[in-house]
Amino acid sequence: MYLTQGLQRALQQTPDSVVTICGARRRTFSEFGQRVARLAGALQQLGMVPGDRVSTLALNSDRYIECMMATWWGGGALNPVNIRWAVPEIVYSLDDCDTGILFVDDHFLPLVPGIRASARRAPVVIYIGEGQAPQGMLDQEQLIAASAAVADAGRGGEDLACIMYTGGTTGFPKGVMQSHLNLWSACIQRMAEYPQGSENRDLFVMPLFHIAGLARVVSGFIAGGSFVVLPTFDPAQVLATIERERITDAILVPTMIQALLEHPNFAEHDLSSLQRLTYGASPTAGEIVERVLAALPDLKLSHSYGLTEACPIVSTNPPENHSAAARASGLSRSVGRGGLGVNVKIVDPQGQEVPRGTVGEIIVRGPNIMQGYWNKPQETAKALRDGWLWTGDGAYMDDQGYLYIVDRLKDMIVSGGENVYSAEVENVIARHPAVLMCAVIGVPHEQWGESVHAVVVQKPGFTLTLDEVRNHCRDAIANYKCPKSVEFRDTLPLSSAGKILKRELRTPYWENKHRSVN
Structure with a gap:
């Protein structure tokens, strides 16, 4: 139950298989593993000790994934930075959990002076862009070339793996603490219901600072598949990439799906390789589902509900519930039933389970539930009670255990x-x-x-x-x-x-x- 296990397995069994495709760059597991082990050594030389936080402020790339795996390989914990934040929000997250190392790409170089000037502890900045490192920054490629490979630190189980900052109802972000066990369990639970193998070619366009993107990386390494990485969402580029790279799997939010459907060249692309599409992160209108399945009738479409605190999946509505009959009955509007290893209840404010069909709050229990909020014991005690995560989402459950979200109890x-x-x-x-x-x-x-x-x-x-x-x-x-x-x-x-x-x-x-x- 450690997050580098999938990479270890692939290095042993399929070292020559391609793991990352990013533009013109293609790296095998063997090449990727060597880079990760050397970068982990560089991080340790820079002072990273077990549990230290390391941040990345960058668009999606193969280098971003290397930074993630090198942090875990070297014994550190991730603190991924929301790329849509302003400098004060970024600095708050760095200061709050005392982050000492920050990876930055070309896109976010203009933010570095402001971060350095206002952070309580100015981080060591490592450049992961396409050119030469600006003055005063270290260069990822030079660090990899100059550093010796180190052995996997082997951290796992309840060891801290990640702190993901999510908005706080107090007006300040909360650092969701996720252990190796939390993330590994969430991925294994999902994969037990929806098998994923080394033949999968997964499109990575969801931002990697999001739990959906990060968890997808973990499950991809467990399965030993390939990652096709796009820096950000662009409808034309996504359509062309699905066709060119023969993408089999993707996760998108509804606004992305709508943009693809409405692109003027949508019908011109061969999307027949796409086998499975998961949508989530926000509810979607029924007409989008109808349009997707009209255009791609063989596509296996599923809807997932979750939250960062659950790493992230709570429930999934599977492909069979997107059939014409299920759409006509309204079953496709459900967010599904609790996943394997996840207990879900609908309760009143006192924690008593309410009758089926009655609206209450969703609470969840399982090995995927976070450890708590970093340095926020009161917030943690409010969210985690007797082993259950109180989600703040209002819903009802039908007689078959399907969840229907009707309102948001927390002010979000x-x-x-x-x-x-x-x-x-x-x-x-x-x-x-x-x-x-x-x-x-x-x-x-x-x-x-x-x-x-x-x-x-x-x-x-x-x-x-x-x-x-x-x-x-x-x-x-x-x-x-x-x-x-x-x-x-x-x-x-x-x-x-x-x-x-x-x-x-x-x-x-x-x-x-x-x-x-x-």
Whole structure:
């Protein structure tokens, strides 16, 4: 139960098989393993000791995957950086868990001076781009060439493998601590239901800082398959890559699927190699499922529900539940049943299981559930109770155990597959000198599922515009968290305790919807 085991197995059994394809670069397991062992040695020489955190701020690449595996091989723990964050958010995550080494590619070089200037502990920066390392940075290729290969540190089980920062309802990100056992179990559980082998050729376009991308890497190494890596999502490039590289498997969020279907050259590409497509990270509209299966009738389509704290899978709705009959019956709208090794219950606020068909909160138990939140004992105690993870998601379960999500109990917006926590955005807006009060909610959006909407009460004598609010937010948070729309009001609805009644703000936007998330 250690995350380098799959690489060890492939080095023994299939050393000459290709593991990574990134542009013109193709590396066999043997080549990849040597690079990983040497890079791990370099990290140790730079001071990385067991459990030390190492971050990567980069677009997807074969080098990113090398950094991940080298960190584990050398005994460290990952702290992947959200590539859509602003500098203050990046620095918070580095400072919070005392990260000492940061890998950076060409795309994010402009952020390095700001990170170095404001981080409590300026990290050692290693360049993993396509050119020469800028002055003051180490070069990954030079480190690999100059370092001796080291033996696998062999960390596993309950040893810390990863800290993944997710938005916090307090306005600050929370570091989800995942052990080797958590991640390994989650992948094995998934693979037991949906077999994955060395013949798989997996498309990596989901960002690797996301749990969906990271877990896909782990399961890929366990299976011994090949990774075809794209730096970011581009519909034309994805379609061409599926055809050229004969991709068999992919995971996409609904907005990506929609972009592929709507691309003008979609019908011109041979996508017959694609056997399995998993969609997740945000719910999808039924018409997208209909369109995908109309275009690719032999495709095995499945929908997964999960969260970072579960590494990530809680439940999956399998391909057989996407048949014409299942779509007509509404079964395809379910997020499936609890996976192998995962216990799922729907409970009331006291933790008592509610009758089937009754809405309550989803709680989950299994070996895939996180260790807790880094340095946040109160948040951990709230989320983990008696061995169960309280997800904050509202749902009901039918008589066959299928889950149907109907609302989000925690104050979170999912926009294009990205989690946006209202409190974080509200804290930024409230710092504007013209703002008296504000509330942030999610409203339906045709393309992104939900979009960020701010309701603002201005101080007397001040006048704000949407652009002014957005520009103010951009300096502190990622663009996807900034409000797409702003409503100005004289007052906000308040409870008798003075709490803003967000449900009243949300109702006009969701009253004609069959559920309160999109």
